Amino acid sequence: METATSNTPDSGMVELATFYVGQALCGMDILKVQEINKLMEMTTVPQAPGYVMGILNLRGQIVTIIDLGKKLGLATTELSETSRNIIVNSKGEYIGLHVSRISDVVEADWSKVEPPPANIGGVQGTFFRGVFKTRDSLVGILDTEKVLLEDN
């Protein structure tokens, strides 16, 4: 699928919004992030795939909230004080990624991004476009489109 890799060329500087999925620190291009919120007034959708937490009203738009942890094959992300929805626009539709905690914005240089290992914190390496080392941690850069493919 052509969307597997995003339009941004893998070069130059990129600002990453980082967050925790379970124990893994992940990041994504901040330009892909529509907003981050903590709206938790979700409507559950019976019979929806397990990773769908529900749908919510984002200023008149219906947004599907996805439990990113579960989508990536980890444990359920519990609703908590620190958990947030990262709203991204994917293929013309808003999707909320529910993560357990938001972290900093990290500036990364694509040239210093290394190919991902087989897994990062229990998450399959194929979901990542690469890893970036900051001073004190390792950020796995998520390939959001790949993550959001329906059939994984």
Place this chain on the structure above:
Amino acid sequence: MTIQDDETLQMYLEESLEHLEDIENDLLAIEAAGADIDDDLVNKVYRAAHSIKGGAGFMGLTNIKNLTHEMENILGKIRSREMVPTSDVINVLLSASDTLKNLMDNVLHSNDEDISEQITRLQAVLAGEKPQDGQQAPAEEQPPQAPADQDTDAAAQDTCPAPEGTVALVLPDGRCGLFIEPEDILPLIEEGKCVYLVEILIEEDIKAKDKTAKAVIEEMDQTGIILACNADLPPLDQIEKDWIPEETDYLLFLFATILKPGDINVLFEIDPGRIFQVSPEMELRTLDGELVSQPADMQAAEPAPEKVEQQAAQEETKDAPETARAEKTKAEETTSGQAEKAAASVPSAVKAPPKAVSEPKAAEPKISKPSKFGHETSLRVHVSLLDQLMTLAGELVLSRNQLLQSMASGDQRGSEIAGQRIDLITSELQEAIMLTRMQSIGNVFNKFPRVVRDLARSLGKKVELVLEGKEVELDKTIIEAIGDPLTHLVRNAVDHGIETPDVRQQAGKNPVGRIYLKAYHEAGQVNIEISDDGQGIDGHKLAAKALEKGLVTEEQVKVMSEREKINLIFLPGFSTAEKVTDVSGRGVGMDVVKTNLDKLGGLIDIDSEVGKGSVIRIKLPLTLAIIPCQIVLTGGERYAIPQVNLEELLRIPADQIRSRIERVGDAEVVRLRGNLLPLIKLSEVIGIEPTYVDPETGERLPDRRKTLSDRRCLKSPGPGLPEAADDYGSDRAEPETENRRGDERRYRAASALNIVVVSTGAMKYGLVVDELHDSEEIVVKPLGRDLKKCKGYAGATIMGDGRVALILDVANLAQMAGLTSVENSVRAAEIAKAEIEAINARKDKQSLLIFRSSEEEQFAAPLNLVERIEKIKYTDIEEVGGKRVIKYRGGSLPLFSIEEVAMVKPLADKENLLVIVFVVAGREVGLLAIGPVDATEVAINIDGQTLRQAGIMGSAIINNQTTLLIDIFEIVKALNPEWFEEQEVVEVGEGEAATILFAEDSSFFRSQVRGSMEDQGYNVLEAEDGEIAWNLLQENADRIALVVTDIEMPNMDGFTLTKKIKESPLFSHLPVIALTTLAGEEDIARGKEVGIDDYQIKLDKEKLLASITNHLKQLKAA
């Protein structure tokens, strides 16, 4: 080619497509009018074609231009009544307009399309040929022929066949000049301008003189108007400095200016022999005023019909006069000899693009091309509506400001007022915006006359299409989506519905079939009806076909109603055409139509009568964006059910649940007005836990009941019985959840069952939800892609509190619950049957004739004893020998009235009387009565005691009135005892009367029939139902000689009882006489099957007794 900027092009296309649509329908109207030409209509089409052509020329869309040009020619001929618009002519025009549409759909590449075939055909028509012959042989193969009877200049004229209504200006050397339209030119001449035809040679007049084409054109533009040019002139401001026309070496201008002939050459500075003035007669004159040598050329060109090759060449001569010119200048053919001129046309034909003559295609019009209802990218909205929107938007802004201000200053009152205003404005705004999306259904309907005409033609049928309600408006999205399903239905009506004219005539119908397409508003929905007077749909055939295809089983078919059978047509994979035509029977059929309509929230229903025709009714919502919905709550979440699917809301009180909810097989059903409605539990289908609100604590608790008729059971009485603290509560004999009420302990309102009765198409079911909320207008929002697989939802909406609620898709829910439509219909039929049986088992129905003797008292007699009813005059009654009789069919009919035997009010003293004729003891007797008479079939409880007296067997309440049931035998017996000879009692053994086992559930009939049998001397053993009878039979096996049984009985019915008797070796010899209230043929057949020996009517004592005697005798003899 020059394509203008997008916007202009877009505008042109929109306008042209609109024109095209009009053209199509107008052409059909022209065709319908035939030789009786409506000038206005033809002019309208002509103008439309002309404006398309004009724009195309401006845009550089040569193909479109050429095509419309040819159409215009034909239309011109029609207008001048030189041509009759036959179907053939119209056909060609229509297919040309189709081609135009295609060209416009792909406008950027329109010039690359090959339209030569169309052009050829148009030209052929213009030449007066049948279009079928219109494909010409390649021009090269045909030697040019000079027309025999035309004057010398005719040939030249033929090389320049001008479109009708235009005039070809032919240059003195015979070349085609420009086509001009007198209407365009005459006004200019009248204004005092002079119109010139100017030929500017590019080499000689421009390049050699160091000028540019641009400069020449600019100069001309400043001094006058360029009316036409042989080259495609770009707009003036876009002409490149060094632009020269590509395909030509000369420029021909039609130029209007105030410059007089004497001065004109100041402007051009060219050889004055190349400047001609156009006279008001459309003749060319030299600047000296001399007529140019070919007067014939100046007149409206009339193509010689017989000159096929000329016609063929026409395209090229017109299309590429440059080429012809180039050829000729090289050959220096400047003489005006006829032969040369004729020949001159040939090189151009030779030079014709190969496509023009390559593989002539079948000339048959492409009529089965499916019409497309594309999505339009823009919409026309009335300016007044836009103004209204603007005003509302302004209002909204003002109110917002007001609200912000009030909020900032903490002015509660002000905020409220502003809020109210915003509420109002929003509603108005919503309405106005919805209006912009509304389009009349005429947009869709208008395509059908063509569809029907073409289809009818190709099928050799005659069909008239009547359209009604074109002005009905629907949301744009629906209009777009309804096109294809409707087309399918209309095609079906033509293809399968309407018969061929000879078949119709044989059937005594008008050979012209009629299809009626009608749209109208009803109950907030748009209804579309497609009816035809064709052969109708044969449900049996459909059922047979469905069976053959294995879509349904034989058992299913058996229980289907005619309507259900017809609705089988919606099953996927069902194609009804007996032979597959190219029009229908493509494998996709009505199921696709139905699916498409379901998607739109529409309903479809078919009604049909074989031989008479069919009616297809479609119901559509006005809009899809905002729909009214019923909000329900299940499992703590709200769901919306579209109102279109909603039939009714049902709340079954707690104490009725057990009696009204039943299990049939593994399905739960609710009894609703005599029908059983299948139930689906929403919580179960979507897999959530149902909840209920605990009436005492107000908590929402999970509902653990497995089946609906289960009770909720509190394992423990709860924390300290809350009522204990309540003074009144403790006094009240509160039937707590303990065993106070025995079987039924449910009493709380909260335990009531909430059912939403929904329907989708033919299917109707009850959706059990936890709670019913309000009905609301909701805005439909699509669900994200991760939820597309959840079939149960049609979308989501945002509720007033900002939370999201899911919209249920009731059709899919039914499917998920395994309640598909055909399955359901079969099951519903089974259930209904079970229900009817259940009802019949409980009550006996009796057909009664209701009448009066006096005005006050109502009487009834068993209808099946009545022979007939006669109207007589009081004066007709004769009293002879102390008896009243009336002359009747050559004999005397004895008359009596009820009061002669029973203690009732006397017969009313009226002039007009009724005589109810009965047959008693083999004779006819007449009972005098008065009206009103009425026959009813009622399930009644007859009271055999309270009002029992001689001649009256009992009473019942019918129509709210106590009615006396007369005993006709008793009455006649009392009056004429001598009529009744003692029936012989068949004895068994020594002087002992036979014993009869009598099974009957109604105590009234039991005592009646028993009485008559006992009167006769038989011993009777009574049983209340089949089971008891069976037991009795076994206990008294040796005594019983005959069985008389009712059919409808609880526990075991008469059929089963008989079957058991006949199957048992011990009793199989016993005669069984069945008693019915009204013996239907089906029942009789079934009875015969199980071995019932005879059928008798319950209250016909005589016949029953005779039958008993008969059977007993036979038994004895055996």
